[in-house]
Amino acid sequence: MKKMKKIIVTLFTFIMLTSTVYSKEKSISFYVGHSNGGISSAFQTAISQELIKKGWDVDFKIIGNCGQVSELLKTSNKPILAGWGADWNSLATNVCYNPPKKQEFITTFVVSPRLLCGPYNDLNFKLVEGKKYKIAVNQGQNHHVLLNALGKKIGVEFHVIEYKNSGFIKRAMQAKEVDAWFTTRGLVDHENKKQKCLYGTLDKKYADIVPLNTLLSTDNVFSSFVAYLLVNKNVQGELKKQLEKDIISIVNSKVYQNALKSSGAFLTKETLEKQLALIEATAKAYKK
Amino acid sequence: MIEIFVTLLTATFFGLFAGLMPGIGSSALMLTSLPLLYVLPPELCILFYALGIQSSQFSGSVSAINFGMMGELTSYPALAERQYILKNNLQQTALKFTAIGSILSCIVPIMCLYPLLEWFRGHSLLMRTDFTLLIMFIIILFCIWYKTNSKLTNVFLLAAGIFISQIGLRSQGSAEREFFTFDQPFMYGGIPMIAVLGGLIAVPLIMKYINWKETVSVAILDVPEQKINFPVWSSVRGGLLGLFTGLLPAVGTQIGSNLAWRVEKFFHPNDNHVSVMSRLTSAESANNGSQITVLIPLLILGIAIVPSEMILLSVIETKSWMPGQSTWTLLGLNFYAWLMITLTVSSIICYIVCYTFIKVISGWIGKHLNNINKFCILIMAISVFYAGSLVEARTFFVSCFIIFSFIGILFKKIDFIPLVAGYFIGDILIDTIVILSFMYG
Numbered sequence: 001m002k003k004m005k006k007i008i009v010t011l012f013t014f015i016m017l018t019s020t021v022y023s024k025e026k027s028i029s030f031y032v033g034h035s036n037g038g039i040s041s042a043f044q045t046a047i048s049q050e051l052i053k054k055g056w057d058v059d060f061k062i063i064g065n066c067g068q069v070s071e072l073l074k075t076s077n078k079p080i081l082a083g084w085g086a087d088w089n090s091l092a093t094n095v096c097y098n099p100p101k102k103q104e105f106i107t108t109f110v111v112s113p114r115l116l117c118g119p120y121n122d123l124n125f126k127l128v129e130g131k132k133y134k135i136a137v138n139q140g141q142n143h144h145v146l147l148n149a150l151g152k153k154i155g156v157e158f159h160v161i162e163y164k165n166s167g168f169i170k171r172a173m174q175a176k177e178v179d180a181w182f183t184t185r186g187l188v189d190h191e192n193k194k195q196k197c198l199y200g201t202l203d204k205k206y207a208d209i210v211p212l213n214t215l216l217s218t219d220n221v222f223s224s225f226v227a228y229l230l231v232n233k234n235v236q237g238e239l240k241k242q243l244e245k246d247i248i249s250i251v252n253s254k255v256y257q258n259a260l261k262s263s264g265a266f267l268t269k270e271t272l273e274k275q276l277a278l279i280e281a282t283a284k285a286y287k288k
Numbered sequence: 289m290i291e292i293f294v295t296l297l298t299a300t301f302f303g304l305f306a307g308l309m310p311g312i313g314s315s316a317l318m319l320t321s322l323p324l325l326y327v328l329p330p331e332l333c334i335l336f337y338a339l340g341i342q343s344s345q346f347s348g349s350v351s352a353i354n355f356g357m358m359g360e361l362t363s364y365p366a367l368a369e370r371q372y373i374l375k376n377n378l379q380q381t382a383l384k385f386t387a388i389g390s391i392l393s394c395i396v397p398i399m400c401l402y403p404l405l406e407w408f409r410g411h412s413l414l415m416r417t418d419f420t421l422l423i424m425f426i427i428i429l430f431c432i433w434y435k436t437n438s439k440l441t442n443v444f445l446l447a448a449g450i451f452i453s454q455i456g457l458r459s460q461g462s463a464e465r466e467f468f469t470f471d472q473p474f475m476y477g478g479i480p481m482i483a484v485l486g487g488l489i490a491v492p493l494i495m496k497y498i499n500w501k502e503t504v505s506v507a508i509l510d511v512p513e514q515k516i517n518f519p520v521w522s523s524v525r526g527g528l529l530g531l532f533t534g535l536l537p538a539v540g541t542q543i544g545s546n547l548a549w550r551v552e553k554f555f556h557p558n559d560n561h562v563s564v565m566s567r568l569t570s571a572e573s574a575n576n577g578s579q580i581t582v583l584i585p586l587l588i589l590g591i592a593i594v595p596s597e598m599i600l601l602s603v604i605e606t607k608s609w610m611p612g613q614s615t616w617t618l619l620g621l622n623f624y625a626w627l628m629i630t631l632t633v634s635s636i637i638c639y640i641v642c643y644t645f646i647k648v649i650s651g652w653i654g655k656h657l658n659n660i661n662k663f664c665i666l667i668m669a670i671s672v673f674y675a676g677s678l679v680e681a682r683t684f685f686v687s688c689f690i691i692f693s694f695i696g697i698l699f700k701k702i703d704f705i706p707l708v709a710g711y712f713i714g715d716i717l718i719d720t721i722v723i724l725s726f727m728y729g
Contacts (some may be wrong), residue, residue: 134727177727
C-alpha cells in the first residue's frame with residue numbers, strides 16, 4: 001500500500017512538473033496593434049486560435065494601439081508575438097516604426113492588393129475622361145499621391161476622402177456616398193461579379209485588373225496591405241524555433257489559405273529575404 | 289448551443305436581480321458582468337445586454353412597488369402610484385398588470401426589430417456620414433438640455449468628455465497622433481472607459497444606496513388580486529411611445545416610462561383603481577418597449593446612446609465587431625433570429641418569475657437587503673479590477689478609476705451623463721468631421 005502511494009505521488013509530481021514545464025515552454029503573449037474590424041486583427045485572431053489548438057498557452061489581446069504594443073515589445077519581460085503593418089514603417093519618426101530584423105521576424109501573414117473598384121452591382125463601371133470621382137481610401141496612408149498621379153495619367157480627377165478603416169469605407173460605398181474606393185476589400189466581389197475593379201497594386205494583370213506598376217513608375221504602386229509577425233527579445237532559441245514552425249504551418253495550411261482567398265488576400269511561399277524585401281518596398285509605397 | 293442557453297439564463301437572472309435591487313442600475317449590471325462579457329463572442333455580448341437590460345426593467349417596477357425605492361428614473365411612475373396601490377391593496381394586481389404590459393411591449397417590438405433593422409439597412413441615407421453627424425448633433429443637443437444640470441454645466445461636461453476621449457495615441461493609417469500623452473507609453477491607450485463610466489456613474493449611485501435599508505418600507509404582497517380588466521389600450525399607447533423614445537440619445541430609456549405615464553394621465557386623470565392601473569401599465573409598457581429600440585443605432589451604426597450600452601460597445605469593439613457586418617450563425621440561424629428567440633423566451637421567464645415567485649424572492653431580498661447590496665458592491669469592485677487586470681497599464685487604470693470615483697462622489701449633485709456621452713461620441717464625432725471636411729472641403 002505504501003509503495004502504491006509512493007508511485008502515485010511520484011507519478012502525480014512528474015505529471016505536474018512536466019505539464020508546468022511544457023506549458024511554460026509553449027506560452028506566449030500575442031498582442032494586436034491593429035484596430036478592430038480590419039483584416040489584420042481578424043487573421044491574427046485566427047492564428048491565435050490555431051496556436052491554442054497546437055498546444056500553446058496564448059494570452060491574446062486586441063490592444064488596437066500599435067504605440068502600446070511597440071512599448072510592450074521593448075520593455076516587457078514576457079515573450080511577446082505581435083502583428084505589424086508594413087505601412088507603419090513608412091516614417092522613422094512614427095511611434096510604431098519598427099522595421100523587422102531577421103532575428104525577430106517570423107513571417108508575413110497577409111498580403112492584400114489594394115484595388116480601385118466601382119460601386120456594388122455596377123459591372124459596367126468605368127472612369128470617364130474629364131470627369132471627377134469621389135474616391136474612398138484609408139486615412140493617413142497618403143493614397144492621394146498615387147491617385148493624383150493615376151488621375152493625371154488617365155485624364156480624370158479624384159476627390160480623395162479618407163475613412164477610418166475598410167469597414168467604414170464599405171459602409172460609405174453601400175450608402176453611395178462615394179463613386180469608387182481604393183481598398184483591399186474588392187477582389188472577392190470582383191471575382192464574384194458583384195462589382196468591377198479596374199486598377200490594382202498587383203504584380204501582373206489578374207482578372208482583367210490592370211497592375212498600376214504598368215502605368216506609373218512611382219514607389220506608391222506597391223501600396224498593398226502587408227502584415228507580418230514579429231517577436232520580442234524574450235522569444236529565442238527553442239521557443240522561437242517551435243513558434244516559427246507552428247505559425248508557418250498555420251499560414252501555409254489549406255484552411256488559412258482559403259480564408260485569405262475569401263477575403264481577397266493571398267500569401268505565397270517566399271524566402272525570408274524576399275519577405276523582408278517586400279515589407280521594405282511596401283513601407284516606401286506609403287511615403288508622401 | 290450551450291453558450292446561447294447559458295447567456296439566456298445568466299442575462300435574464302442577472303437582469304431580474306439588478307431590477308429588484310435598488311441602486312444596481314443597468315450600468316452597474318454591465319460593469320458587474322464584465323468578466324463574463326470578456327469571454328463571450330461579440331454577438332452573445334449583445335444578446336446578454338438586450339436580455340439583461342430588458343429583464344431588469346421587468347423587475348424594476350416590482351422593486352419600486354415593493355420597497356418604495358427608485359433604483360432608476362424609469363421606476364418613478366411606479367413610485368408615484370405606490371401610495372394609492374398600497375392603500376387599496378392593489379399590489380398583486382399592479383404586479384400582474386406590469387408583467388403583462390412588459391411582456392406585450394417586448395414581444396411586439398421584438399417581432400418588428402428584424403424588419404426594422406432591414407429597413408434601416410436598405411435605406412442608404414441612414415448609412416451616410418452626414419446622417420451620422422446629424423445623430424451626433426441630436427446627442428449633443430440632448431446633452432446640453434439634459435435637465436438635471438444647468439446648460440452651462442452640461443456644455444462644460446460634454447466638452448470635457450470629448451476632450452478626455454481624445455487623450456492617447458490614435459493610429460491614423462501609417463501615421464499616429466499623440467494627444468496629451470506627455471510621451472508616456474502607459475497613456476497611449478487613453479483614459480479607460482470603465483474608469484470614466486464606473487467612477488462617475490456607477491460608484492456614486494451605489495454609494496447613494498449603500499445604507500438604503502434605513503429608509504426602506506417593504507410592502508405586503510400577500511393581498512388578494514382585484515378584478516380589474518387589463519388596460520390593453522394603455523399598454524399599446526405606452527409601448528408605442530417607448531418604441532420612439534428609445535431612439536432618443538442619452539435619455540430615451542429614462543424618459544419613455546415617465547412620458548407614457550404623463551400622457552396616460554391625460555386619458556385617465558382620476559385617482560381610482562382603473563386609472564392608476566392604466567397609468568402604471570402604460571409606463572411599464574413604454575419602459576420595456578424603449579429597451580428594444582435602443583439597440584437599433586448600435587446594431588446599424590455602432591453608436592451607443594445610453595451608458596450601459598456604451599459599456600457593451602467598449603467590450604465588443606475589442607472583439608473585431610463591426611456594426612451590420614456580423615456573419616455569426618448558430619444552428620443555421622443568424623444573430624437577429626437568435627435575438628428575437630431569446631428575447632421572447634426571456635420575456636416569458638421574466639413574466640413567470642415576476643408574477644409567480646415574486647413573493648418568495650422579495651421576501652428573501654427584504655430580509656437580506658443590506659448584505660446583498662454590500663455583496664453587489666464587492667462583486668462590482670472585483671469585476672472592475674478584473675477588467676483592469678486585462679489591460680497592460682494596470683496602475684494607470686486603477687489610478688484613473690479611483691480619481692473618477694472620487695470626483696463622482698465629491699460632486700454627487702452633478703449628473704455626469706453629458707460627460708460620459710461626450711466621451712463616447714468623441715471619436716465618432718471627430719472622425720465624422722474629418723470625413724466631411726474631406727468631402728466638402
